[in-house]
Amino acid sequence: MGRIAAEALVDRLADWGVDTVFGLPGDGINGLMEGLRRARRRVRFVLVRHEEAAAFMATGYAKATGRLGVCFATSGPGAIHLLNGLYDAKMDHVPVLAVTGTQETSVLGTGYQQEVHLEHLFQDVAAYNLVVGNPTQLPGVVDIAVRTALARRGVAHLSVPNDIQVADADADPWQHVVPARPPVSSPVYLAPPGVPREADLLAAAEVLNAGRRVAVLAGAGALGARDEVLAVADVLGAPVIKTLPGKAVIPDDSPFAVGGIGLLGTRPGEQLIDECDTLLMVGTNFPYTEHLPEPARVRTVQIEADAARAGVRMPTEVPVIGDAKAGLAALLPLLDRKRDRAHLAKYRKAMERWRRDMAALEEPRRHPVAPQYVVGALNELAADDAILTCDSGTVATWAARHWTIRGDRQFFLSGNLATMAPGLPYAIAMQHAFPGRQVIAYVGDGGFAMLMADFLTAVQAKLPVTVVINNNNSLGQILWEQMVLGYPEHGVRYREPVADFAAWARACGAFGAKVSRGKDVARALKEALRHKGPALVDVDVDPDEPPMPGQVRYKQAKKFAEAFAKGQPRRATIATTLAKDRIQQFGKAGRSRKRGARG
Structure with a gap:
């Protein structure tokens, strides 16, 4: 057999620098799998247990490396399984290419087995979406798909019929009037210019220089701009709020860091939003507008890479379109250094108090085990360049507050989609991308259970990922959300026995430890x-530990009380847990005051 079309597709991906493809075979992509086999010296295929995991792995790979993530899935149900992971890529603006199979061209439209019109199914998720109809077009449309995913920071999709996959790579049976031209030997992608317009920078500087209480809100778009964010914050005397996807923008122990805002944020972060008179938004499209300042009260400057997103969340006086790193570097010389540092000093002290409060909750003697202690202990033991992946749920709250960004640490989760289950697949993909770094998946029992079969994928690949499970035997975040709405919990706690995921880890041939005591x-x-290989620690934590907001508002407290009054089934244990939290915080504060008095 000569060179087939699927081989041309995979070779072109390799020309683009793609070295890893995540996927699950099926009869709809047998030709594509043959293309991967023939190109196995250039492209590694990672066999997974579920297509959803493959899409999460491609997304995690793209988030951690900044490069294109690629996943393959078969026709029909296999392709459908990709969608959750692909929406994660779309909504967090990372480049991913999905390649799927479909039925032979001669039977399309006949209701053939597993025939799903994937070009329609993927229409919303994909910025580029094509069913390939001619073998000769493959290298060219691969180029377009890859460029589109990179340029639009989103998903591209190619669906290749079975007969096209195995056809001669140069076949053009229809003899087009304008023959398809092969692409140049080396693919080219030119990123758009990152430096904003001078007039916009001057306008931004005018607003920021006039501000007396400036705050910076930095998101995932600023992850590569740590030095520039810190330099601008220093000149402006501005505390820096970080969104959760942007947690690694600056270190958590920086004198400028005040944590986050929203339900997973900090008390100083919330107070800063209420008190600032000027807001500089960098690389973020923070969706929770109720946690942003009142528009009439603040002047807003936004540095945003996508002109369509500028001003979406806040009326923005000066939208600045450009790359965060290049934009801040160009803005910096135009800013006047603020001599009054009282605003910054106030929030440094507030963060010192907040950190003491959080440390007080990391109490090893609590029973059941305090989830804050688990993350606190992990934070102390992990390397300074560790990568932490996180699921959605209460684990995101504990990680936001007790996982400290220091050194070259990174932190990844599903930001805008906030889906369950990506923590493990992310970790597997990132360990493939960074084999020399410590990669830790911090996940809940609910999220881990969804894709736990892929822990075996890590074992068989001998990947040294570490999985830490916050096992509260419930869907913890939903439990507390029900109560904040004023409803007693319903349908969110699993029955006994509590799952023992460590037994699954050991059955896979990995390290597994089940822990139920803080010590x-x-x-x-x-x-x-x-x-040396994959390891899993399953910790039974207090199921009644509430992920309280950094600053409890009256409406939230009122709804919480209503849920108690309507018959919250575990109100006694919840109240006891809340009381323990306050006692620990007051006790820690008292000990700190005594040490200060003795000093």
Whole structure:
């Protein structure tokens, strides 16, 4: 057999620098799998247990590397399974290419087995979406798909019929009037200019220089601009709020860092939003507008890469279109250094108090185990260049507050889609991308259970990922959301017995530890992190520990009380847990005051 069309497709991906494809075979992509086999010295295929995991892996790979993530899936149900992971890529603006199979061209439209019109199904998720109809067009449309995914920071989709996959790569049976021209030997992608217009920079500087209480809100778009964010914050005397996807923009122990805002934020972050008179938004399209300043009260400057997103969340006096790093570097010389540092000093002190409060909750003697302690212990033991992936749910709250960004640490989760289950697939993909770094998946029992089969994928690939499970035997975030709406919880706690995921890890041939006492947490984590291969620590944590907002508002407290009054089934244990939290915080504060008095 000569060179087939699928081989041309994979070769062109390799020309673009693609070295890893995540996927699951099926009869709809047998030709594509043959193309991967023939190109196996250039492109590694990672076999997964579920197509949703493949799409999450491609998305995680793109988030961590900044490069194109690629996933393959078969026709019909296989392609359908990709969608959740692909929407994660779309909504968090990372480049991913999905390649799927479909039925032979001769039977399309006949209701053939597993025939799903994928070009329609993927119409919303994909910025570029094509059913390939001619073998000769493949290298050219691969170029367009890849460029579109990179340029629009989103998803591209190619669906290749079975007969096209195995056809001669140069076949053009219809003899087009204008023959398809092969692309140039080396693919080219030119990123758009990153420096904003001078007039916009001057206008932005005028607003920021006039501000007396400036705040910076930095998101995932600023992850590569740490030095520039810190330099601008220093000149402006501005505390920096970080969105959760942008947690690694600056270190958490920076004198400018005040944590986040929203339900997973900090008290100083919320107070800063209420008190600032000028807001500089960098690389973020923060969706929770109720946690942003009142538009009439603040002047807003936004540095945004996509002109369509500028001013979407806040009326923006000066939208500045450009790359965060290049934009801040160009803005910096135009800013006047603020001599009054009282605004910044106030929030440094507020963050010191907040950190003491959070540390007080990391109490190893609590029973059931305090989830804050688990993350606190993990934070102390992990390397300074560790990568932490996180699921959605209460785990995101504990990670936001107790996982400290220091050194070259990174942090990834599903930001805008906020889906369950990406933590493990992200970690697998990132360990493939960074084999020399410590990669940790911090997940809930609900999210892990959805794609737990792919822990075996990590074992068989001998990937040293460490999985830490916050096992509260419930859908914890939904539980508390029901109560904040004023409803007693319903349908969110699983029955006994509590799952033992460590037994699954050991059955897979990996390290597995089940922990139910605080005194055993640190030892189990140390053993897992030292283990040469995949390791899993399943910790039974307090199911009644509430992820309280950084600053409780009257409406939230009122709804919480209503849920208690209507018959919240575990109100006694919840109240006891809340009381323990306050006692620990007051006790820690008292000990700190005594030490200060003695000093």
